[in-house]
Amino acid sequence: MKQVLRCLTIIFLSCLVLSACNNEKEATQQSGKNDKATKSANQETSSEASISDQDKKEIKEEVLSWLAKHEKSNNKAVSNRYFGSGSMSDGDWYAGTEDGEIQVSDRGKPGPKAFDLHSVTGAVTYTSNEGVTGIDKAAKNLSNIEGYSAVADINKPVTKYLFADNGKVYEYAFTDSKDITLSSGFAPKDYNGKDPNLNPNQMFKVSDNKALNDFYNKLLKKYE
Missing domain, CATH: 1.20.5 (Single alpha-helices involved in coiled-coils or other helix-helix interfaces)
Structure with a gap:
């Protein structure tokens, strides 16, 4: 037992x-x-x-330098004054792209998580009404009030570029330059759950400038 x-x-x-x-x-x-x-x-x-704020600053300088050098041959002026919302909204602004919504300003309302993509930097190119090519210092203090008619030949396109955190460059060419301002192409995002979102009237597409895309993609990888 x-x-x-x-x-x-x-x-x-x-x-x-x-x-x-x-x-x-x-x-x-x-x-x-x-x-x-x-x-x-x-x-x-x-x-x-x-991608820190310092990284973005360095990337912006590299991008503007590249554009200034390459757009001179096209008789184009270049500026980083591609976006401005003024006091129209205290929320985040965005643009529509073929790959989703891209955040262009981050005020935490609703914040980065609400967007598919995020702009690392941006730029605008146009034909200067003063014959300037490369970096246009006259656009440094450009505001939403006067728009690009203050610096650009309104009979020729104004092209905005968005350099996204997915390594792609998006662009949209505005043909009616007289009415183009810093906020053109963008809209504020609803963040309080009450007001409907305002949708941008334009759709940014991946730039067909292969050299620019290749340059930016390689540049961004240095900071990842």
């Missing part, structure tokens, strides 16, 4: 050990899954998070 009890005790203790090992294995596997999920989530936001 004692031998039977001893055998039953050994079997019971073995079952306990085996159960503990299985629980530990499952916990380890679950922890691994959670770590992978966290890593994956971090990777999805790493591109945006890794």
